[in-house]
Amino acid sequence: MVKHPGFGRTYISFDWALKRLLRNKASFVILEGFLSELLKQDILVKNLLESEANAEAEDDKINRLDLLCENHRKELIIIEVQYHFEMDYFQRMLFGTAVLLTQYIQRGQPYSRIRKVYSVNILYFDLGQGTDYIYHGRLHFTGMHGGDQLRLSKTQQQKFGREEAGELYPEYYILKINNFDQVASNTLDEWIYYLKTSELPAVYHAKGLAEVEKQLKINAMSPDVKAKYMKLVEGLNVSESMIESAYEEGEFNGIEKGIEKGLEKSREYQERTVINAFQKDLSVELISTILSLSPAEVKAILRKQGLLV
Numbered sequence: 577m578v579k580h581p582g583f584g585r586t587y588i589s590f591d592w593a594l595k596r597l598l599r600n601k602a603s604f605v606i607l608e609g610f611l612s613e614l615l616k617q618d619i620l621v622k623n624l625l626e627s628e629a630n631a632e633a634e635d636d637k638i639n640r641l642d643l644l645c646e647n648h649r650k651e652l653i654i655i656e657v658q659y660h661f662e663m664d665y666f667q668r669m670l671f672g673t674a675v676l677l678t679q680y681i682q683r684g685q686p687y688s689r690i691r692k693v694y695s696v697n698i699l700y701f702d703l704g705q706g707t708d709y710i711y712h713g714r715l716h717f718t719g720m721h722g723g724d725q726l727r728l729s730k731t732q733q734q735k736f737g738r739e740e741a742g743e744l745y746p747e748y749y750i751l752k753i754n755n756f757d758q759v760a761s762n763t764l765d766e767w768i769y770y771l772k773t774s775e776l777p778a779v780y781h782a783k784g785l786a787e788v789e790k791q792l793k794i795n796a797m798s799p800d801v802k803a804k805y806m807k808l809v810e811g812l813n814v815s816e817s818m819i820e821s822a823y824e825e826g827e828f829n830g831i832e833k834g835i836e837k838g839l840e841k842s843r844e845y846q847e848r849t850v851i852n853a854f855q856k857d858l859s860v861e862l863i864s865t866i867l868s869l870s871p872a873e874v875k876a877i878l879r880k881q882g883l884l885v
Contacts, residue, residue: 581700581771581772581773581774585773585774585775585794586774586775586776586793586794586795587770587774587775587776587788587789587792587793587794588774588792588793588794588797588805589774589809590657590698590770590771590774591642591657591659591698592805592808593606593792594642594643594655594657595642595643595865597791597792598643599624603787603791604621605784605787606784606787606788606791606792607619607621607643607645607655607784608620608621608783608784609767609782609783609784609785609787610767610783610784611647611653611696612783612784613763613764613766613767613782613783613784614696614749614751614764614767615694615749619647619648619653620647620648621645621646621647622645622646622647622648622650623645623646624643624644624645624646625644625645625646625652642655642656642657643655644676649692649737650691651691651692651693651694652676652680652691652692652693652694653693653694653696654672654673654676654693654694654695654696655696655698656669656672656695656696656697656698657698657699657700658697658698658699658700658701658868659700659701659868660701660867660868661701661702662701662868665697665699665703666703666704669695669697669748672695673693673695673746673748676691676693677690677691677693677746688735688736692743692744692746692747693746693747694746694747694748694749695746695747695748695749696749696751697748697749697750697751698751698753698771699750699751699752699753700753700754701754702752702754702755703750703752706752706755707755708752708755709751709752709753709754709755709756709768710749710750710751710752710764710768711748711749711750711752712747712748712749713747713748713749713750714742714743714745714747714748715742715745715746716740716742717740717741717742725740725742726740726741726742727739727740727741728740728741728744751768751771753768753771753772754772756768756769756772758772758773760777760780763780763781763782763783764782766780766781766782766785767782767784767785770785770788776788776789804862807858807862808862808865808866846867846869847877849866849867850863850867850869850874850877850878851877851878851881851883853866854874854878854883854884855883860874860875860878
């Protein structure tokens with residue numbers, strides 16, 4: 577079972593910080609440090625954006641974005657943190673970038689105004705088959721005969737600030753946190769260490785971690801905020817245990833029917849978790865955060881059980 581990294585640790589987990597503490601300019605240096613180490617370029621965060629601004633309904637899937645920011649080059653950066661297994665998470669990543677590509681260009685504008693998008697996915701479950709803990713996905717246009725990479729013209733390079741045609745397209749980063757062995761051999765690893773343990777390495781040099789040490793100590797929280805935080809952490813651990821056990825039941829059977837049964841059982845456990853959490857006075861917003869459901873999905877489950885009008 578995956579244990580939420582904020583449980584019994586010194587520092588606030590990164591997912592909680594993303595949703596609640598890193599949304600003011602004084603804390604941008606933490607985001608900038610993490611993104612600079614990951615993207616291997618100096619990132620300055622200019623604005624945090626709200627994708628909900630263009631959503632037509634509260635259950636629009638784009639509302640699930642944990643954080644969307646704009647850097648000094650007006651590029652868009654999605655950061656998602658996910659604890660629970662999702663079979664179609666690759667498609668979810670694609671959907672998120674596709675929506676942003678259309679959301680941030682106005683009707684009638686030339687295609688040259690389409691923004692560069694980076695999708696950063698911090699995952700605490702096993703996605704696909706791979707033993708590494710950081711994967712980078714980027715589009716390449718490769719010659720089918722000579723194997724050369726399609727480059728932009730000199731004029732295009734000057735206009736777009738890129739060299740290869742594929743650089744204009746979205747880039748994806750998948751951080752499989754559970755694969756990290758907790759030995760930090762470089763500055764990016766120091767960040768991965770924090771993401772996995774909610775602790776800092778004994779010695780670190782990564783950009784942004786000094787501000788984590790200053791700003792994100794759990795004991796610096798007010799008593800009421802700390803209580804809410806620990807309640808969320810406990811809820812995440814309980815829900816992860818229930819959902820994971822359902823998937824394991826399906827995988828143990830080793831056949832398609834068994835997996836389908838496991839997936840169905842996981843949905844039942846998920847509904848039960850929603851009901852139990854609501855009966856323990858957790859808000860709809862908090863439950864949706866814990867289970868990565870939209871508020872509308874949580875409300876639908878509660879209405880089905882007659883717990884919400």
